[in-house]
Amino acid sequence: xxDHDEESMAESETxxxxxxxxxxxxxxxxxxxxxxxxxxxxxxxxxxxIASNDVNGLKQSLLNFKKDLDWLERLDVTTAPVPDxxxxxxxxxxxxxxxxxxxxxxxxxxxxxxxxxxVLFALPRLQQFKxxxxxxxxxxxxxxxxxxxxxxxxxxxxxxxxxxxxSEKAKQLRALRNYGKKxxxxxxxxxxxxxxxxxxxxxxxxxxxxxxxxFLEGDQPQKKxxxxxxxxxxxxxxxxxxxxxxxxxGRKKGSKRNTKESFNDVSGFKASVAHxxxxxxxxxxxxxxxxxxxxxxxRQKIKNKGR
Amino acid sequence: xxxxxRKRGVSSELATPNKKAKLGQNEKDVAGEQYTIPAxxxxxxxxxxxxxxxxxxxxxxFRTRHLMQDLxxxxxxxxxxxxxxxxDKLFVVNEVCEMKNCNKCIYFEAxxxxxxYMWVSNAPGGxxxxxxxxxxxxxxxxxxxxxxLKGSRPLLSFDPAFDRDPYLALLKELFIQIxxxxxxxxxxxxxxxxxxxxxxxxxxxxxxxxxxxEEDASLVEIGPRFVMNLIKIFQGSFxxxxxxxNPHYMSPNMHRRMLRLATAAKVKERQQVRELQKLKKxxxxxxxxxxxxxxxxxxxxxxxxxxxxxxxPLPKPRIKRKDKQFKRQRMAxxxx
Numbered sequence: 192x193x194d195h196d197e198e199s200m201a202e203s204e205t206x207x208x209x210x211x212x213x214x215x216x217x218x219x220x221x222x223x224x225x226x227x228x229x230x231x232x233x234x235x236x237x238x239x240x241i242a243s244n245d246v247n248g249l250k251q252s253l254l255n256f257k258k259d260l261d262w263l264e265r266l267d268v269t270t271a272p273v274p275d276x277x278x279x280x281x282x283x284x285x286x287x288x289x290x291x292x293x294x295x296x297x298x299x300x301x302x303x304x305x306x307x308x309x310v311l312f313a314l315p316r317l318q319q320f321k322x323x324x325x326x327x328x329x330x331x332x333x334x335x336x337x338x339x340x341x342x343x344x345x346x347x348x349x350x351x352x353x354x355x356x357x358s359e360k361a362k363q364l365r366a367l368r369n370y371g372k373k374x375x376x377x378x379x380x381x382x383x384x385x386x387x388x389x390x391x392x393x394x395x396x397x398x399x400x401x402x403x404x405x406f407l408e409g410d411q412p413q414k415k416x417x418x419x420x421x422x423x424x425x426x427x428x429x430x431x432x433x434x435x436x437x438x439x440x441g442r443k444k445g446s447k448r449n450t451k452e453s454f455n456d457v458s459g460f461k462a463s464v465a466h467x468x469x470x471x472x473x474x475x476x477x478x479x480x481x482x483x484x485x486x487x488x489x490r491q492k493i494k495n496k497g498r
Numbered sequence: 499x500x501x502x503x504r505k506r507g508v509s510s511e512l513a514t515p516n517k518k519a520k521l522g523q524n525e526k527d528v529a530g531e532q533y534t535i536p537a538x539x540x541x542x543x544x545x546x547x548x549x550x551x552x553x554x555x556x557x558x559x560f561r562t563r564h565l566m567q568d569l570x571x572x573x574x575x576x577x578x579x580x581x582x583x584x585x586d587k588l589f590v591v592n593e594v595c596e597m598k599n600c601n602k603c604i605y606f607e608a609x610x611x612x613x614x615y616m617w618v619s620n621a622p623g624g625x626x627x628x629x630x631x632x633x634x635x636x637x638x639x640x641x642x643x644x645x646x647l648k649g650s651r652p653l654l655s656f657d658p659a660f661d662r663d664p665y666l667a668l669l670k671e672l673f674i675q676i677x678x679x680x681x682x683x684x685x686x687x688x689x690x691x692x693x694x695x696x697x698x699x700x701x702x703x704x705x706x707x708x709x710x711x712e713e714d715a716s717l718v719e720i721g722p723r724f725v726m727n728l729i730k731i732f733q734g735s736f737x738x739x740x741x742x743x744n745p746h747y748m749s750p751n752m753h754r755r756m757l758r759l760a761t762a763a764k765v766k767e768r769q770q771v772r773e774l775q776k777l778k779k780x781x782x783x784x785x786x787x788x789x790x791x792x793x794x795x796x797x798x799x800x801x802x803x804x805x806x807x808x809x810x811p812l813p814k815p816r817i818k819r820k821d822k823q824f825k826r827q828r829m830a831x832x833x834x
Contacts, residue, residue: 242743242745244743245742248733248741249665249742252624252625252668253664253671255623256620256624256625258675260546264545264678264680265674266651266652266690267654267656267670267678268654268655269657269660269670270655271658273715292700292702298704301699302695302704303706303708305655306655306708306717307716307717308655309693310653311715313653322688322689322690324689324691324713326647326689326691332648332687333649334647335571335645335646335720343640344643348643398830400830
């Protein structure tokens, strides 16, 4: 409505000196009937106002405060990044402006190569002016990061490397264990088969369907053969584990006590498993099905109801 | 006797602090000798007397404080000042600069305890630029493994984009004058062992600091790193007519508002969908309950004569199949 008002104001001012605010609806209607007001005369401004970019002002300002100093005073280098030799980016010679800022690796690589280009450009010039880029070994001065801080950095790097090695080892172990399980299952199945075969043949013999008894000897020598070459089998894996867990020989007193190292060792802690989050151990009852059996009182009640 | 004792006590009390004081003095002297590092010997004349005031408003968070201290550490030509009150007008900064004898200024302005703005200014005459600072990583972070001398002069590396646009050219000159350490500055070291990198990506300016390790330009990042999102460039220092305004800049308040609106819209949509589903369900039920053709095929069951059995039914005669043998025998037959 206000747009219409303003529009008609411009027109009415030409023929009559009326204050635009005094324009009434009636007058507007008259104007409309005469065909003075048409749709499309008024346009509502849309969008943001255009951001100012005063190029001349910028240039003038730059000229005003620019200092004419030697390059040695300024040490500035403007270079495009070094062409990517490794080809990890896929696109060669990418400009900074069109790299994907969301891709962390690509972005950082681009910055790195830009810095590299600057260094490659500046180092010969610096050497020409005899400014060293490396301090001599006997030049001691305060660093931006303290020795203590650098020690921490080194420790972190080491810890990271160790963690990587550890995980690699664990992976290998897991693969080995899986393989062992497969072998064990196969052996068990084979044994089962042999046993069932034997039982079948025994049954046959009992019913008088066959009178051969060689199956009894056929299997045994094999077993004996397998057992014969080894002198004495060591303890079973279970026994070994138990020995390792509970101790075998030696002094047991105090061996199960916590020490400072064992207390501080949290390597076994896994947030994904701790506090009952992880999968349950096969021995223990599952949480969901743990209490399927109702309590004693309830059971008695049920029993009494039946009577 | 009592007086004598008292005297002794007093005297002993007097004696101990003296000793302590002496010891303390000695320690201080020793410490001072240990930690004083002689200034580097400079051969030339310090001509470029650039001084940069680095300070902030009140209400900055710890990360900003660290960033500020890192910058001070890396720029030997910087000066510090106390935090400015938030109520003070910005042009007061010019006076602070004058008092501190500085002609450049980096002023960090914190808002809402989460947004950080950075003013970079050429103090009395201008121009000045205001940035929004994002993604700050400080020098103290352990993932940045480089190190450099405190006060060594940096190389300043710029993206070629800085020569293309006039506003970036102006910023480049401003950065060179502010971040470049003057040659032969008394606190600076006579080596060039790190690079400040200014790059333009994603319509922002990214700052990185690398250590030069080898002559073949292998670098390691030192830190700090941050991203500057330009808001405006002013002709004066901390004020004056606007020379440039970044059309791509969105204020963090606006950004947060958009995020909130987006989530609100999502929630609203989900609720509507749920309501619609509910409505559909109820409609379906109604239709089923009032099906007029439901009983069309129903036929009334024939009535059976009611018969009451008084005697139990006769047991079924068990028929034994004579041809069926035991399973054992059948199996034996098969095998044979």
